[in-house]
Amino acid sequence: MNPHQSTSRRVYDPETIADHYRRRPWQALWRVITVIWFFSGFIIGLIWDQWRHRGVTETPKRASQLRHVLTRLGPTYIKVGQALSTRPDLIRKDFLEELTKLQDQLPPFDTRIAMAILEKELDRDLDAVFSQISPQPVAAASLGQVYKARLNTGEEVAVKVQRPNLLPMLTLDLYLMRLGARWFAPILPLNLGHDLTLIVDEFGVKLFEEIDYINEGRNAERFATYFDGDPTIKVPSIYWKYTSTRVLVLEWIDGFKLTDIDSIEAAGLDMDSLILVGVTSGLRQLLEFGFFHADPHPGNLFAMADGRMAFIDFGMMDQLNQQTKETLVDSVVHLINKDYTELAGDFVRLGFLTPDTDIRPIIPALETVMGDIIGESVRDFNFKTITDSFSELMYDYPFRVPAKFALIIRSLVTQEGIALSLNPDFKIVEVAYPYVARRLLKGETPALRRRLIEVLFKDGRFQWQRLENMIAIAQADGNFDILPTAQLGLQYLLSEEGNFLRRQIVLALTEDDRLHTEEVQRLWGLIQQDLKPSRLFDAALGALTEFSTAQVAALRTE
Structure with a gap:
């Protein structure tokens, strides 16, 4: 499938979703009962804690309970928990710490269902595409799971298959969240700065982008272009011929998870x-x-x-x-x-x-x-x-x-x-x-x-200490070389754009009716080890060659 061909993109539209469920209220009823049942135990626990321990500011037991509730409610709520873990303006510190522990993992769904989805999306027998595919997923997350496979052409690939019935589940949860936001926002003591329904809509937009594997493939290719030529970063290639909205086939990466310290060592x-x-x-x-x-x-x-x-x-x-x-x-x-x-x-x-x-x-x-x-x-x-x-x-x-x-x-x-x-x-x-x-x-x-x-x-005054701090901290990186920076700086000073800075440096050196020799000596002490005379001469010569004789003459007459 060509990524630039028109595809049935999944776009979050709250009004269309609301219209769908307003005509089918029975579809939402059981989910409402389930959500209320899970959250009621959590809320009763909070009230009980407040009654038993008045003025308590941290309840780690309830924070842990909330994490388990969100996990049991499924993909949408796991994503909510992850999003909330980055919102210190909405969540108390002890809850914030607990929600950061949320793992984007769920038990895998049946491989037979996954293979049926894969075959339907590819619109061909799996044997026509893959010479082998792992019998069980190698990774499972809230939105999909991944299999290791080999194409008939010989390449090892990762095959990402989306969970069945994911879209109806997400749209129903988002519909109910949006209703809840409209009803409860006026009584919630949240420092939002804008309508709570907009928060839900922002979340919905990102969630719909995440379940569109065509979009993910495009993101990967764009990300790769930025790091093109960087020998330290690897981005897997996308196999567009076998990719759809619900299936993503990409280059297999042999490596170690960053948490696998033993293997890395x-x-x-x-x-x-x-x-x-x-x-x-x-x-x-x-x-x-x-x-x-x-x-x-x-x-x-x-x-x-x-x-x-x-x-x-x-x-x-x-x-x-x-x-x-x-x-x-x-x-x-x-x-x-x-x-x-x-x-x-x-x-x-x-x-x-x-x-x-x-x-x-x-x-x-x-x-x-x-x-x-x-x-x-x-x-x-x-x-x-x-x-x-x-x-x-x-x-x-x-x-x-x-x-x-x-x-x-x-x-x-x-x-x-x-x-x-x-x-x-x-x-x-x-x-x-x-x-x-x-x-x-x-x-x-x-x-x-x-x-x-x-x-x-x-305020018009040169900040000597800031320049010293900046150079000292930049030098803390062993790969930082002051000389190319000095050459760039000299080129800038000699340019028309550097006219203002030249004047300001002269003023800075004579501020308060004194020569700032002490500050200059401290700066020289920071950089002298890196500026050997021969290297300094070469850098100055390199900078000057960027300019014509006329430009240098113009500088002398300033």
Whole structure:
């Protein structure tokens, strides 16, 4: 099947779904009874806890009970639990921690049914396509299960088959959730920032995208183009000839789950290198490509024997625009530089706070919470701590988590959790901030060069300490070479675009009617080991060759 041919796409349409079930109320009745039965025990338990222990703020037993209830109610509710695990604005901290344990796994359905679905979707006998196929699934999840097979042409493939009757089950649950959202939203003490039905609709859109395997195949191919030429990342190829909305056939990946530490060590793979590949690829998705894998749990990431990281399962992806990517870079730098006024502004621009929010009382709260997070060293920082701290801030201030950022939070926290499972001493900032610092210092794009100027200048004054911090942290990555960055910087200074920065540097060196020799000496102490005279001369010569004699003469006459 050609992916560009018209297909019967599964598109979430709440009005069509509602119209269907309004005409068939009996179909919803038994599901309503089942859901009420399961949740009534949970709610009675909550009330009992409140009566026995007045003022209690944590009920781990009930949090665990909720996780089991969601699991027993099936695929839609497992997905709800996973989504809620990224919403500190909606869920109390103890429940948040329990929901992060939800595993996207269910018992497999009957292989005979799976083979019948596969044969129907392929519209041919299985023997005409596969020379062999595993008798049992090698993996089972809430929405489908995977078989290992070999095509008659010899290639090993993974065959992903969707669960039977999945679409009616999801549409019925979404219909009932939307009804419940409309009825109960006015009495629920939730800090949403918008209509609860919109939350359900956002969830429905993503869920329908995830059960459309044509969409997943396209996502995989797009993801692969971004990492084309990257020797550290592997994306499986899609076999479109055998792929449909309910069946996905893709290249088989031989590797080890990232939780299989024994196998990874036995293969002689370096844990720290794997962590660096995984986290750096995640940062590139968010801050460079703007197209990111929103469900990077251990079952979707494999370490390959050659050291590459393989991504699979591209059902849950999302897109960031250029402005959002740039603001994310800003927020990381502002957080590390402890510039809480600017950080509050970033939260407004990212949608965590509405534009009419008075940020003045929020700034000291950010300083208190974020200051504790960072501690004495930026290397103490981690995303899990931020998520936990935000779950407290959400109830005191008008923060909300936009749906897109719920996916980003899920992605970051999950990747950090995987890294910690491989190395308990891992600090994500030791990868994240050097990456951001390198991108700013290199200034590959005009937008990043403007960001660097905004970082280095505050209220018209040059921030020497920020430049020192940025260089020192960038150097924490052994692969960072200051010389190419210095060459790019010199090229920028000599360009017309660098005119403003040249003047500002001259002013910075003579601020407060004194020469800032002490600051310059500290900077030189940071970089002198990397800037040997011969290398420095070559870099300067390389930068100057980018410009004509006329341009250099123009600089001299400024």
